[in-house]
Amino acid sequence: MPVTPSANKICKAIFRAPTLSPTATNSLIIDPAEQPIDCGDIEAIWASAEALHNSGMHPMVSMCLRYKGKTVLHRSIGQARGLNNETPVGAQLDTPVCLFSASKVVSAVLIHKLAEDGLLNLLNPVSYYIPAFAQNGKASISIYQLLAHRAGVPGVPPGTSPSILFDPQESLRLICEQPPLDNDGRVLAYHAITGGIIAAELVRVCTGLTMNEYLDRVIRKPMGFKSFTFGMPKSSRGSEAQNYISGLPSVSMLGRHLEKILGANVDSVVDISNTDEFLDAIIPAGNLYANADEACQFFQMLLQKGEWHGKQILSPLLVYRLTSEASRPQHDRSLGVPMRYSAGAMLGGRVFGLYGRNTPYAFGHLGFSNIFCWADPERDIAVSLLNNGKPVLGSHMFHLLGLTENIRKCFPQKSDMSGWSGSFGQHELSPS
Template sequence: MSASVQGMVAAGYEPIRRVFEAAFDGAPSMGAALAILVDGEVVVNLYGGIADERDGRRWDEDTASVVFSCTKGLMSLLVARLVEAGRLDYDAPVARYWPEFAAAGKGAVTVAEALSHRAGLSAPREDFELADILDWDAATARLAAQTPLWPPGEGYAYHALTHGWLAGELVRRVTGQSPGAYFRETIAPLGAEAWIGLPHSRGNVAHLQVASELAALWEMDASKAVAGEVNWPYRAMTLGRALPAALVTSDGGFNDRRVQQAEIPGAGGIATAEALAAIWSAAVTETRGVRLVSAEVLQRATATVTEGAPVFPAEPPYPRWGMGFQLDSEARRFLTAESFGHDGAGGQVAFADPRHRVGFAFITNWMRGPGDTRGTALVDALRQLLGAS
């Protein structure tokens, strides 16, 4: 064992601890946390390693971390709640709620298409700067005005960051609250330590690091863009000049406190693992007196909308999405075929499973690339324990 792991596992879940401990092998400065709820009760809450390699600060029970695209799953829960309340309609045009969005031929783009990466706005045509992603009105106004990169609805490309502003502006238009404020109001009864827009007073946030293989992959993508070849999937991650190629530097990108405090709901959520697992648990079973979304709405929200090869060429396997929710696929195995949630850059995994009434979250500050099996191994171990398939 290469890290000191603390926390609890309920009787019968001891094999999960062993798999979690093995995740630290070969990564001496890694920190991570894992939480699992079953039937609304915590059965695993583990944490360990290093929260900040610069000063050796240990990862403790209250350490939060940027969860990257796991935030998209949280936003999709918010939208589903508003659909259940009759305040949003998946089949309605986005412009019904956000009239400015109809510009440049986008008047027919539906809420479903915007949520399922089919809106043609996966990346900006003109560079965003850091100031643009720190300014909600600036980011959403630019997307509303942009001409789509392909005919909306006729294919998909992953809206790595823009997804959050599309979903978030829908939330803002119908609630009158910023997505971060509505999120905090929604999860308040759970007592969950999770934010879209970190409070200025909240410390104990893990410092992110990028493993060499992931840094090399993203630098290769960056070199293509510099050479004059438009790499739209890479541009979707950086938005031009707003973020570094690897998403983080020692004090930049998502390690920048200004970025953490901004509401960037495509990738900027910050949470503890226990908070994320509790939120996903409350999506499928009563948890601490809370049920976030009805089974009827979830059935619609988790039906497959997007799958197969994207508009911009990519190697299989390909992911699947419903109404913003990432679904079980060969590209991202969750617990069962009914599971839904979202993973995040560098190894984060968070989801709910309605069949086994599970909320699951694995988060880490040690960002790895293709071939990373840490989250997958933990899900596989849980599947074996539960006899899931």
């Protein structure tokens, strides 16, 4: 049921919502004759995105959607910066947004690329490359288990200052000293930040490069991206969307649970994300900046088994390893709900999943808060939904469900998926 304007006013009075100035929608003009899908369906999807913005929980919403390789929707609405009666800065199509945890797919691709190039083996222990990681029973934890959230070190010790994010070596030391939840990697527990810190060290040990330098080499420059960096370079500082606190105060059980996962309360995380220290840092699990089109292009490239504009960015075998189910859905000790992961991505569900109903082939990642980036081979779509409001609980939740449901209904499922799941034959597996 649609939310009426009066109901929206009530929602905004109950839930914290930044004060907005009137803003317009920026849209990529697409010739209706070039649309591979009914324009009415596209407008229905965008209406759901507009409702998400109008809820007041997300000052800016930027969305890009590709179908059969073609852009069918690319629009931004709202304010990127300058809220609460400050000078407003409207959201542009190319406004970079922090992807937060959706960054994990990108950092995982870099680890898979190390394996593809023979610089590491995913089945080797992490401690083979980082000897200090073997401390307190972690000697047999593999890189594959790390990517699949089974390394047993989902967070830093309680009471650790959030500023540890800005000291990679101290963060690494704390993680290496911790005993795991299970010595053999049998416990599933979402690693919000720690997995990325280990990944950055693996890249450094194997290549001598920082995560951004390796990202430039593997993804950013080959795909011609303008942003798509961990952190924001000073030369581009000020162009990114600023993050804003919204929704119910994080004093609920869910808020306390998120505080345990993130290592700080939600409001503090939002405040930290707008600091120069955060923008200067390389946080592979949580601070990749990209605009909606770049995020969508990245997932479209994965949907095309590593190919982009005639170039093989990644091998089909790498994409297969990245997106294949690591195990059946299992209770996640950190998130408190059943989750289905691959070695680097959050996967969709056979009945209901993160990307809507009946999305068993979908792969992608969510980011704090309500950032969605995914591809669904069964529907031949790649989607990015970015925002800068950070509610835990708020009036936006039904709109999110409506958005994913509209996408599911608009794009028919293929009856035969052998073209995706059964075509990683040897003749396709070597990069050109």
